Amino acid sequence: MPRNVGRSNYTFRKLVHLWLNMFVNFSIMPLHISTILGIALSVIGILGVIEVTIEYLVLGTPRGYGTIVCTILIFSGVQLFILGLIGEYIGRLHLTSNKKPQYIVRNVKKTDSFSHAAK
Numbered sequence: 511m512p513r514n515v516g517r518s519n520y521t522f523r524k525l526v527h528l529w530l531n532m533f534v535n536f537s538i539m540p541l542h543i544s545t546i547l548g549i550a551l552s553v554i555g556i557l558g559v560i561e562v563t564i565e566y567l568v569l570g571t572p573r574g575y576g577t578i579v580c581t582i583l584i585f586s587g588v589q590l591f592i593l594g595l596i597g598e599y600i601g602r603l604h605l606t607s608n609k610k611p612q613y614i615v616r617n618v619k620k621t622d623s624f625s626h627a628a629k
Contacts, residue, residue, distance in 0.1 A: 548590030555583030
C-alpha cells in the first residue's frame, strides 16, 4: 500500500536494524533456533561418525579429517544446545519477573458450544 503523503525516513538498512532489535531483544525465538541448530549439528556429527566407521570397516583406514570434522560437529552442536537451554531458562525467568505477557488477546468470541456438547 503506497503512502498517502511524503516519503518514509526509514531506509532498508534502518528497517533491517529495527527488525533485528525487535527479534533479538523482545523474543526468545533466537534461543529456540540455537537449541534446534545445536541438535541438528550433533545429529549430523553422529551420522558422520557412523559413516566414518562404516568406511573404516569396509575400505580400511579412513582419512583423518573425517573423524576431526565429526568430532567438531558433535561438540559444537552440544555447546549450541546447552547455550540455547541456558538462554531459554534465563529468558523465561526474565519474562516471568517482568510480569508482562508475551501476547495480548484482543477479542474473545463467546459461543454456546458447551451447551450443544452437553446435549
